[in-house]
Amino acid sequence: xxxxxxxxxxxxxxxxxxxxxxxxxxxxxxxxxxxxxxxxxxxxxxxxxxxxxxxxxxxxxxxxxxxxxxxxxxxxxxxxxxxxxxxxxxxxxxxxxxxxxxxxxxxxxxxxxxxxxxxxxxxxxxxxxxxxxxxxxxxxxxxxxxxxxxxxxxxxxxxxxxxxxxxxxxxxxxxxxxxxxxxxxxxxxxxxxxxxxxxxxxxxxxxxxxxxxxxxxxxxxxxxxxxxxxxxxxxxxxxxxxxxxxxxxxxxxxxxxxxxxxxxxxxxxxxxxxxxxxxxxxxxxxxxxxxxxxxxxxxxxxxxxxxxxxxxxxxxxxxxxxxxxxxxxxxxxxxxxxxxxxxxxxxxxxxxxxxxxxxxxxxxxxxxxxxxxxxxxxxxxxxxxxxxxxxxxxxxxxxxxxxxxxxxxxxxxxxxxxxxxxxxxxxxxxxxxxxxxxxxxxxxxxxxxxxxxxxxxxxxxxxxxxxxxxxxxxxxxxxxxxxxxxxxxxxxxxxxxxxxxxxxxxxxxxxxxxxxxxxxxxxxxxxxxxxxxxxxxxxxxxxxxxxxxxxxxxxxxxxxx
Amino acid sequence: xxxxxxxxxxxxxxxxxxxxxxxxxxxxxxxxxxxxxxxxxxxxxxxxxxxxxxxxxxxxxxxxxxxxxxxxxxxxxxxxxxxxxxxxxxxxxxxxxxxxxxxxxxxxxxxxxxxxxxxxxxxxxxxxxxxxxxxxxxxxxxxxxxxxxxxxxxxxxxxxxxxxxxxxxxxxxxxxxxxxxxxxxxxxxxxxxxxxxxxxxxxxxxxxxxxxxxxxxxxxxxxxxxxxxxxxxxxxxxxxxxxxxxxxxxxxxxxxxxxxxxxxxxxxxxxxxxxxxxxxxxxxxxxxxxxxxxxxxxxxxxxxxxxxxxxxxxxxxxxxxxxxxxxxxxxxxxxxxxxxxxxxxxxxxxxxxxxxxxxxxxxxxxxxxxxxxxxxxxxxxxxxxxxxxxxxxxxxxxxxxxxxxxxxxxxxxxxxxxxxxx
Numbered sequence: 001x002x003x004x005x006x007x008x009x010x011x012x013x014x015x016x017x018x019x020x021x022x023x024x025x026x027x028x029x030x031x032x033x034x035x036x037x038x039x040x041x042x043x044x045x046x047x048x049x050x051x052x053x054x055x056x057x058x059x060x061x062x063x064x065x066x067x068x069x070x071x072x073x074x075x076x077x078x079x080x081x082x083x084x085x086x087x088x089x090x091x092x093x094x095x096x097x098x099x100x101x102x103x104x105x106x107x108x109x110x111x112x113x114x115x116x117x118x119x120x121x122x123x124x125x126x127x128x129x130x131x132x133x134x135x136x137x138x139x140x141x142x143x144x145x146x147x148x149x150x151x152x153x154x155x156x157x158x159x160x161x162x163x164x165x166x167x168x169x170x171x172x173x174x175x176x177x178x179x180x181x182x183x184x185x186x187x188x189x190x191x192x193x194x195x196x197x198x199x200x201x202x203x204x205x206x207x208x209x210x211x212x213x214x215x216x217x218x219x220x221x222x223x224x225x226x227x228x229x230x231x232x233x234x235x236x237x238x239x240x241x242x243x244x245x246x247x248x249x250x251x252x253x254x255x256x257x258x259x260x261x262x263x264x265x266x267x268x269x270x271x272x273x274x275x276x277x278x279x280x281x282x283x284x285x286x287x288x289x290x291x292x293x294x295x296x297x298x299x300x301x302x303x304x305x306x307x308x309x310x311x312x313x314x315x316x317x318x319x320x321x322x323x324x325x326x327x328x329x330x331x332x333x334x335x336x337x338x339x340x341x342x343x344x345x346x347x348x349x350x351x352x353x354x355x356x357x358x359x360x361x362x363x364x365x366x367x368x369x370x371x372x373x374x375x376x377x378x379x380x381x382x383x384x385x386x387x388x389x390x391x392x393x394x395x396x397x398x399x400x401x402x403x404x405x406x407x408x409x410x411x412x413x414x415x416x417x418x419x420x421x422x423x424x425x426x427x428x429x430x431x432x433x434x435x436x437x438x439x440x441x442x443x444x445x446x447x448x449x450x451x452x453x454x455x456x457x458x459x460x461x462x463x464x465x466x467x468x469x470x471x472x473x474x475x476x477x478x479x480x481x482x483x484x485x486x487x488x489x490x491x492x493x494x495x496x497x498x499x500x501x502x503x504x505x506x507x508x509x510x511x512x513x514x515x516x517x518x519x520x521x522x523x524x525x526x527x528x529x530x531x532x533x534x535x536x537x538x539x540x541x542x543x544x545x546x547x548x549x550x551x552x553x554x555x556x557x558x559x560x561x
Numbered sequence: 562x563x564x565x566x567x568x569x570x571x572x573x574x575x576x577x578x579x580x581x582x583x584x585x586x587x588x589x590x591x592x593x594x595x596x597x598x599x600x601x602x603x604x605x606x607x608x609x610x611x612x613x614x615x616x617x618x619x620x621x622x623x624x625x626x627x628x629x630x631x632x633x634x635x636x637x638x639x640x641x642x643x644x645x646x647x648x649x650x651x652x653x654x655x656x657x658x659x660x661x662x663x664x665x666x667x668x669x670x671x672x673x674x675x676x677x678x679x680x681x682x683x684x685x686x687x688x689x690x691x692x693x694x695x696x697x698x699x700x701x702x703x704x705x706x707x708x709x710x711x712x713x714x715x716x717x718x719x720x721x722x723x724x725x726x727x728x729x730x731x732x733x734x735x736x737x738x739x740x741x742x743x744x745x746x747x748x749x750x751x752x753x754x755x756x757x758x759x760x761x762x763x764x765x766x767x768x769x770x771x772x773x774x775x776x777x778x779x780x781x782x783x784x785x786x787x788x789x790x791x792x793x794x795x796x797x798x799x800x801x802x803x804x805x806x807x808x809x810x811x812x813x814x815x816x817x818x819x820x821x822x823x824x825x826x827x828x829x830x831x832x833x834x835x836x837x838x839x840x841x842x843x844x845x846x847x848x849x850x851x852x853x854x855x856x857x858x859x860x861x862x863x864x865x866x867x868x869x870x871x872x873x874x875x876x877x878x879x880x881x882x883x884x885x886x887x888x889x890x891x892x893x894x895x896x897x898x899x900x901x902x903x904x905x906x907x908x909x910x911x912x913x914x915x916x917x918x919x920x921x922x923x924x925x926x927x928x929x930x931x932x933x934x935x936x937x938x939x940x941x942x943x944x945x946x947x948x949x950x951x952x953x954x955x956x957x958x959x960x961x962x963x964x965x966x967x968x969x970x971x972x973x974x975x976x977x978x979x980x981x982x983x
Contacts, residue, residue, distance in 0.1 A: 161677030417778035467726030476783035483791035550764035
C-alpha cells in the first residue's frame with residue numbers, strides 16, 4: 001500500500017492507487033496483513049474547502065404545476081425547449097408518425113416491440129388520445145420493470161471477477177418489482193443505501209456485496225444517484241475543477257461501518273443467499289483502510305453540511321436522508337437528467353453522471369424546475385416523470401432532421417436515433433421469432449446457479465456486450481462477430497418462423513405481416529411494389545424468408561428511430 | 562473534452578467515407594485516408610504478434626529458469642540451448658534449438674496472485690477495477706493502434722480460450738473468438754446458397770438506402786460499415802486462413818486444440834492479422850506438477866518450435882513477435898499436497914519468453930538461487946507491455962480517451978527493454 005504517497009496526490013489519483021489493494025469491507029481477513037504497513041505520516045489538520053456557491057438546491061424558476069399533472073408538465077417542457085430553439089433560430093422537426101412513435105415508446109418503456117396485432121390495432125385506432133393511452137398502458141406493463149431492472153442491474157452490479165460468487169438474480173428481481181410497483185425514487189435509493197440483512201431477506205444488500213469496498217461504494221453512490229464522478233482519476237487532466245480528497249473521504253465515512261460478508265467464503269460449501277450486510281457499531285476497523293491523511297476527516301456531506309452523529313449511531317440512514325431531501329443539490333437533478341437521457345439518448349448534462357457545476361446544462365432552468373418539482377410535488381414518482389416527458393411534443397418529434405437542424409445535438413430539435421441495447425435486441429428478436437423465452441418464469445435473467453448454463457438472453461447479451469460494462473445507446477458498437485451471428489445463425493434463418501408469420505396469405509398480405517411483425521409498420525407503397533416483384537421473381541417461401549432476413553438485419557430493426 | 566470530440570469526428574469521418582461504398586467493392590475513395598490513419602499508429606517492422614497464453618500460471622523453475630541446485634529443484638534437468646550458457650528445461654528440446662531467435666525474461670515480478678486479477682493485469686497492464694475503468698487488453702490495443710480498419714479480416718483473433726477484451730476502446734476492437742480451430746469462425750458460413758445470400762444482401766442494401774435517405778444518422782452508417790466488413794469477410798480469400806483442414810503442416814504442430822490453434826495463428830499471420838492469441842490451459846499445477854508440466858511442455862515444444870521454423874521459412878519471423886506467457890509463476894518450493902505434490906501461485910518472480918521480431922538470444926533479468934527473488938533487472942508487466950508496443954511501433958505513452966473523456970496512457974510508468982533484445 002502506498003499510504004505515504006497518497007497525501008501528495010489529490011483525492012482521485014490516490015484512489016486509483018488504492019483500488020487495486022482493496023479497501024475491503026470484510027475487514028477481518030485483512031487486518032493482520034494491513035497492520036504491516038507503515039503509518040508514520042502525521043495526520044494533517046482537516047481543512048474542508050469552502051463550499052462551492054454554485055452547489056445549491058434546485059429552484060423551480062418555471063411555472064411548474066401545483067399538483068401532479070403530467071399533461072401540464074409536458075407543456076412546460078415543450079415551452080422551455082421551444083424557447084431555446086427560438087433563441088438559437090433552429091427549427092424543430094415535425095411530429096413523429098404513429099409508426100415512429102409506436103415502436104419508440106414500446107422500446108423505451110418496455111424494452112421490446114409490439115406484436116403485429118398490437119401494432120395494427122394502434123395504427124388503425126382513430127381516437128385522438130391514443131398515444132397518451134398507450135403511454136399509460138406501457139408504464140403499467142410488467143416489462144417496464146424488466147427494462148428498468150436491466151438498466152440498473154448493470155450499474156449496481158459491476159462485471160468484476162470478484163462478483164462471480166455474488167448472485168445477481170435476487171437484485172434483478174427486486175429492482176423489477178420496485179419499478180413495477182413504482183416505488184418512489186427516494187424510497188428505492190434509501191432501501192439500497194441503508195440495506196442490511198441477508199440476500200434472501202433483503203436482496204438490496206447485493207449492492208454492497210457487489211461493491212465490496214468503501215471507495216467503490218462511494219464512487220457508485222455518487223455516480224449513479226448524485227450524478228457526480230468522484231472517482232475520476234488523474235485530476236490534472238480533468239478539464240474542470242474537482243472534488244478534494246477530504247470531501248471524498250468525508251463522504252466515504254458514511255460507509256465506514258458497513259460489514260459485508262465475503263461471497264467467496266459462502267460459495268465454498270455455503271449458501272450465497274444467506275450472506276449479507278450489517279451495520280457495525282464502531283468505525284475503528286474500517287478506518288484502518290482510509291489513507292493516513294484522511295483518518296481524522298469527519299463524515300461530511302458533499303454539499304458541505306456536517307451531520308451530528310454519535311459514534312454508536314448508524315451512519316447510512318443519515319446519508320440516505322441527506323441524499324433524498326428535496327433541497328439536496330444533486331439527487332433530483334441526477335434523476336431528471338437520467339430519465340431524460342433514457343428517452344432522448346442525451347441528457348441536459350453530458351456525460352449524464354458528470355454533473356459538475358462547471359458542466360453547464362443545455363437547459364438549466366428546465367432541469368432545475370423539473371428537479372424541484374419531482375422532489376416536492378412530484379414525490380419522486382418515476383412513472384409520473386416518464387409519462388410527462390413522453391407526452392411532450394419534444395419526445396414525440398420525428399428523428400428525421402431538417403437541413404436547418406441536422407447538426408443540433410443539444411437542443412432536442414429532433415429525436416436522437418438510438419441503438420437497441422443487447423437486451424432490447426434479444427427481446428425484439430424473440431418477439432418476432434415467437435420463441436419461448438428460455439430464461440425461466442417472468443423472463444428472469446441473471447447469473448445462473450453455479451454450474452448451470454446461463455440463459456439464452458444472458459448469453460446473447462454477453463456476446464453483444466463483448467466485455468463492455470454497458471452498451472452505448474447513441475453509438476452503434478456491434479462488431480463483425482455480432483453481424484455474422486445475426487446474418488448466419490438460426491436466429492434469422494428459421495423457416496418455421498417465416499411460415500408462422502405469413503401463414504397462407506397472399507404475397508401482399510405476407511409482406512405486410514412481416515413488416516408489422518418486425519418493424520411494427522406497414523410497408524410503404526414503394527417497398528410493397530419492390531417486394532412484390534421480388535416475390536414474383538424468387539417465389540413464395542424463399543422470398544419471404546429472404547425479406548424477413550433482410551428486415552431483421554436492417555438498421556431500422558436494430559435502431560430506435 | 563474537445564479532443565474526444567475531435568477524435569470522434571475523425572473516426573466518424575472515416576466511417577462515413579467507408580460507408581459510402583456499402584456492399585460495393587469500390588473502396589478507392591477512402592483507402593488513402595485510412596492508410597494515413599493507420600500510419601499514425603504502427604510504423605514498426607513487426608506487423609503481427611502471436612500471444613501463446615499459458616493459462617493457469619506456468620512454473621518458471623520447470624520451464625525457463627531451472628535451479629538444479631536449489632531446495633525445490635524438482636525433477637527436471639536443464640539442457641543446453643542454441644545460445645551459449647543459456648539452459649532451459651529438458652522437455653523443451655526443439656525450442657532449445659531456436660533459442661537464438663528468442664529472449665527469456667527471467668525477472669518478471671508482478672503484484673497479482675489470483676487468477677482472474679492476474680490475467681487481467683498481464684493482458685492490460687492495469688489492475689482490475691482501478692479508477693472504475695475497464696482497460697483494453699494488449700490485443701485490443703494493437704487492433705486500435707496498428708489494425709487495418711479497411712481489411713475484411715479481424716484485427717484481433719483469440720483462439721481456444723477466453724480473452725480480455727477491448728474495454729473502453731469499444732467493441733470494434735473486441736477479439737473474434739475461435740472456440741475450436743477445426744470449426745473455424747462461428748457463423749462465418751451462410752446457411753443458404755451463395756446466390757440466395759446475394760439476393761438477401763441486395764434486399765438489405767435497398768432497405769438501408771431508403772432508411773438512410775430518410776434519417777441520415779451516423780449510427781446507420783456505422784451499422785452499414787460493420788455489415789459490409791462482415792460480408793466481405795465471408796467472401797474474402799483471406800478468410801480461408803481460418804480453415805486449417807488442408808494445411809500440409811497439420812500434425813507437425815502436435816495434436817489437439819492448442820496445436821491446431823498455433824497452426825491457425827501462422828496462417829493468420831500470413832494474411833496480415835496483427836494480433837492472435839492462442840490459449841493452452843492446465844498450468845495451474847497445485848498438484849502433480851511434474852507430470853503435468855512435462856506433458857504441457859511437450860505440447861509447447863512441438864507447436865512453438867514448428868511455428869518459429871515455419872515463419873522463418875516464409876520470411877515472416879522478423880516481422881512477427883511471438884510471446885509465451887501466463888499470469889504468474891509458481892512457488893520455488895514444492896508443496897505438501899498429497900502423494901503428487903505441486904507448486905502454488907507465485908507472482909513475485911517468474912519467467913516469460915519471446916521469439917521472432919529480430920530477437921537474438923538475450924536473457925533479461927535473473928533470480929536468486931532458489932528462483933524466489935529477482936536479483937537483476939526486475940521487470941514489471943508495464944515494462945514488458947511497453948516493450949511489446951515498441952517492437953510493434955506503438956507509442957506506449959500515447960493516451961486514449963474513455964467515453965467520458967478521461968485520458969488513459971497505453972502503458973504507464975514503463976521502462977521497456979527493447980534495445981537489449983534486438
